Amino acid sequence: MQFKKVGIAGAGLMGASMSQIFAKYGYDVVVYDAFPASLEKGKRLVEINQQTQVETGEQTAAEAERILSALRFSGEMEALADCDVIVESIIEKLDVKQEFWAKLSRMVRPDAILTTNTSGLPIGEIAKDIVGKHRFLGMHFMNPSHLIPCVEIIRAEETDDASTEAIVELAHSIGKKTAVCKRDVPGFILNHIQLAILRECISLVEQGIADVESVDAAMKYGLGFRWAAFGPFEIVDFGGIDTFHHISSYLNRELCNETGIQKMLDDLYKEGKYGVKTGEGFYDYSNGKDVEALKARDEKFVKIYKALYS
Numbered sequence: 001m002q003f004k005k006v007g008i009a010g011a012g013l014m015g016a017s018m019s020q021i022f023a024k025y026g027y028d029v030v031v032y033d034a035f036p037a038s039l040e041k042g043k044r045l046v047e048i049n050q051q052t053q054v055e056t057g058e059q060t061a062a063e064a065e066r067i068l069s070a071l072r073f074s075g076e077m078e079a080l081a082d083c084d085v086i087v088e089s090i091i092e093k094l095d096v097k098q099e100f101w102a103k104l105s106r107m108v109r110p111d112a113i114l115t116t117n118t119s120g121l122p123i124g125e126i127a128k129d130i131v132g133k134h135r136f137l138g139m140h141f142m143n144p145s146h147l148i149p150c151v152e153i154i155r156a157e158e159t160d161d162a163s164t165e166a167i168v169e170l171a172h173s174i175g176k177k178t179a180v181c182k183r184d185v186p187g188f189i190l191n192h193i194q195l196a197i198l199r200e201c202i203s204l205v206e207q208g209i210a211d212v213e214s215v216d217a218a219m220k221y222g223l224g225f226r227w228a229a230f231g232p233f234e235i236v237d238f239g240g241i242d243t244f245h246h247i248s249s250y251l252n253r254e255l256c257n258e259t260g261i262q263k264m265l266d267d268l269y270k271e272g273k274y275g276v277k278t279g280e281g282f283y284d285y286s287n288g289k290d291v292e293a294l295k296a297r298d299e300k301f302v303k304i305y306k307a308l309y310s
């Protein structure tokens with residue numbers, strides 16, 4: 001599906017931030033908010049963000065000017081009626097979102113695709129009174145959404161393939177990377193992982209095992225440093241599935257509800273697929289891809305180190 005006109009509902013922190021990225025990539029963008037003061041605040045936020053983009057050399061002043069003039073702000077919900085796609089980013093309250101969608105879904109074209117940027121409310125529940133549930137799904141940006149590459153796309157039970165694919169394509173068209181959550185579960189993918197990590201970090205501090213600064217240092221300079229370039233599965237492939245299998249065999253029972261070794265890891269271990277070192281793990285490293293992967297790893301780490309610490 002070819003989208004031309006994007007409607008953003010909610011001119012707050014997230015709505016304002018994402019509006020400029022859609023405008024940057026040439027979409028007609030209309031931003032709607034129910035409150036005049038929020039619209040003014042949203043415009044101001046976009047101006048501040050664009051100024052920073054110019055000051056950091058990411059954008060020319062002319063480009064920033066073009067983006068600002070491409071955005072239309074409106075206090076009328078009708079302004080969203082002829083949009084090809086809507087990204088709703090209003091307050092995180094289920095009843096407010098339900099009421100908004102019950103009304104808007106009856107105003108828009110039947111082929112318009114409808115998305116919500118909810119952080120974690122069930123997509124299916126937000127869609128309770130929507131007309132055309134097959135075209136409704138989650139499009140979850142991360143703050144600041146004009147800079148963070150990942151967009152999480154969440155299917156509800158009634159979302160169809162065509163709408164999901166169209167939103168994946170839309171996200172790619174604005175330079176984003178996508179993570180598709182196949183089921184409408186609490187926390188989706190991002191917050192499922194984020195909260196698991198946060199729980200463990202707080203637990204370490206509360207037990208007096210480490211202070212806040214040490215936990216942050218372990219994340220920033222260790223785990224997070226690697227995760228800026230590679231996902232946990234890629235990291236295990238580099239480290240060795242055999243090694244992580246051994247570590248899991250004595251640490252899991254101390255640390256979590258999964259007392260044994262998880263099946264995915266155990267199966268690969270039993271098949272002798274240890275990751276980069278054997279040419280296959282979670283990913284395929286055959287036919288020279290192992291050397292390419294090692295080279296790419298080091299190049300990325302050097303770049304991150306230079307960008308942040310040298």
Ligand SMILES: NC(=O)c1ccc[n+]([C@@H]2O[C@H](COP(=O)([O-])OP(=O)(O)OC[C@H]3O[C@@H](n4cnc5c(N)ncnc54)[C@H](O)[C@@H]3O)[C@@H](O)[C@H]2O)c1
Nearest residue numbers: 010011012013014033034035038089090091092118119143
């Ligand atoms: N802040 C984050 O880090 C973050 C990250 C990802 C997703 N989100 C999600 O994005 C959404 C917006 O969050 P935010 O941080 O931009 O909040 P925000 O408070 O900055 O903005 C919310 C906006 O919604 C508007 N609004 C409230 N009721 C409305 C209604 N009935 N109709 C139209 N507009 C209405 C408000 O005027 C406000 O401008 C929420 O669902 C939130 O969970 C937030």
